[in-house]
Amino acid sequence: xxxxxxxxxxxxxxxxxxxxxxxxxxxxxxxxxxxxxxxxxxxxxxxxxxxxxxxxxxxxxxxxxxxxxxxxxxxxxxxxxxxxxxxxxxxxxxxxxxxxxxxxxxxxxxxxxxxxxxxxxxxxxxxxxxxxxxxxxxxxxxxxxxxxxxxxxxxxxxxxxxxxxxxxxxxxxxxxxxxxxxxxxxxxxxxxxxxxxxxxxxxxxxxxxxxxxxxxxxxxxxxxxxxxxxxxxxxxxxxxxxxxxxxxxxxxxxxxxxxxxxxxxxxxxxxxxxxxxxxxxxxxxxxxxxxxxxxxxxxxxxxxxxxxx
Numbered sequence: 001x002x003x004x005x006x007x008x009x010x011x012x013x014x015x016x017x018x019x020x021x022x023x024x025x026x027x028x029x030x031x032x033x034x035x036x037x038x039x040x041x042x043x044x045x046x047x048x049x050x051x052x053x054x055x056x057x058x059x060x061x062x063x064x065x066x067x068x069x070x071x072x073x074x075x076x077x078x079x080x081x082x083x084x085x086x087x088x089x090x091x092x093x094x095x096x097x098x099x100x101x102x103x104x105x106x107x108x109x110x111x112x113x114x115x116x117x118x119x120x121x122x123x124x125x126x127x128x129x130x131x132x133x134x135x136x137x138x139x140x141x142x143x144x145x146x147x148x149x150x151x152x153x154x155x156x157x158x159x160x161x162x163x164x165x166x167x168x169x170x171x172x173x174x175x176x177x178x179x180x181x182x183x184x185x186x187x188x189x190x191x192x193x194x195x196x197x198x199x200x201x202x203x204x205x206x207x208x209x210x211x212x213x214x215x216x217x218x219x220x221x222x223x224x225x226x227x228x229x230x231x232x233x234x235x236x237x238x239x240x241x242x243x244x245x246x247x248x249x250x251x252x253x254x255x256x257x258x259x260x261x262x263x264x265x266x267x268x269x270x271x272x273x274x275x276x277x278x279x280x281x282x283x284x285x286x287x288x289x290x291x292x293x294x295x296x297x298x299x300x301x302x303x304x305x306x307x308x309x
Contacts, residue, residue: 020268021261024305031062031069036299039079040284042291043088049284049293050091051301052079059093061110064303072108073115083130086152092130097121105135107148118148127164127198136173138164143173161204161220168194170209172220181222184211203239206264210234215244217264228266237285240264243292245281246271257281259294259304272304 031037037051037060049062051069056079059072072078077096084091089111095104102121105128108114118135128137133149143162162173170181184193197210206217215231218224228234231244241263248256257279262269272292273280279297286292292304 019270020263020309021270021272021306022309023272024307026274026302026304029062029064029067029301029303031067031301035069037062037069037301038295038299039282040293040295040301041082041084042284042286042293043084044086044287045088046286046288046291048088049301050079050082050084051295054299056080059091062301072110072113073106075106077103081127083128083135085130085133085149090130090149092118092128092135092148105137107135116148118146119144125164126166129162131160136160136162138162138166138171138173141178143176161200163198163200163207165196165198168196170195170198170207170222172207174220179221181207181218183209183216183218183222183225187225197234199234199236201236201239206239208234208236208242215242217242217266226264226266228262229269231260231262233282235283235285237261237289241289243272243283243285245283245294247279247281254279254281254297257297259283259292261306272306 038054039052041050047064051060051062052058057076058074059078060069061072062069075093075095078093080094082091082093091108091110093106093108095106104121105119107116107118122139125137125139128135132153133151134145134147136143136145160175164171172179182193193211195209195211199208206219208217213230215228215234217226228242230246232247234242234244237243241261243261246258246260247254258271259273259280260271280294283292283294290305295301
């Protein structure tokens with residue numbers, strides 16, 4: 001009996017240790033009657049959220065102080081990973097042309113909603129970056145760049161690193177040099193390794209990626225792999241934590257979705273959302289790491305405030 005009590009105490013202690021964050025508040029944002037919004041992304045100033053439709057068509061913006069929604073564009077595909085300037089004044093969006101099987105990029109001024117073409121009907125590409133006024137796109141095995149707005153900062157980055165997915169592999173463009181990574185191939189030679197959600201850490205030293213329902217971290221050469229466990233839509237929270245959603249499904253539909261956080265060692269995994277019938281997915285993390293936005297399967301938008309214990 002004494003041994004059992006000690007075991008229970010140890011489990012409780014470990015459980016308590018894993019709770020690194022306190023959820024201070026979680027509120028549903030009122031964005032208008034019968035308005036469904038999905039795929040939130042914080043603007044760099046942390047004051048607004050970009051949102052889209054369930055299928056990533058169109059783009060809108062929600063002011064977090066007033067909770068007022070404003071439509072930006074109806075463009076097909078505009079909600080798929082738009083990029084926002086550091087001063088939160090300009091957004092770069094896609095316009096997918098299904099007939100021509102091409103994708104264009106447009107710059108939109110968030111105050112005037114004026115649209116300016118950046119790239120016209122390019123062949124398939126996945127990710128693009130928008131840093132210091134310059135758009136970078138991986139096309140045909142090299143990076144194509146275009147200065148779209150005035151540089152936000154006069155300081156030029158010594159290392160221009162661009163991470164993208166090409167043919168379901170991770171591609172690193174580092175100062176013009178292209179490196180294709182397949183981090184899990186040596187560990188799992190029989191896997192059909194297909195990668196998505198590859199993003200660079202804020203300090204530009206690590207890559208976060210997703211493969212076969214699990215999320216991982218590796219260095220820029222694809223080595224020193226850390227398994228974060230089952231986690232979808234992983235997002236950096238600073239350099240030390242990753243936020244994502246944990247889901248279950250019955251083979252056809254999602255039956256559960258909860259917002260989780262884990263440290264960059266794959267330890268101290270914690271569920272942040274309260275368990276409920278709502279299926280919570282696609283979290284976004286504010287620039288200061290204090291807030292997490294997410295949507296439910298039926299288009300409700302929530303804003304969670306957290307603090308580290």
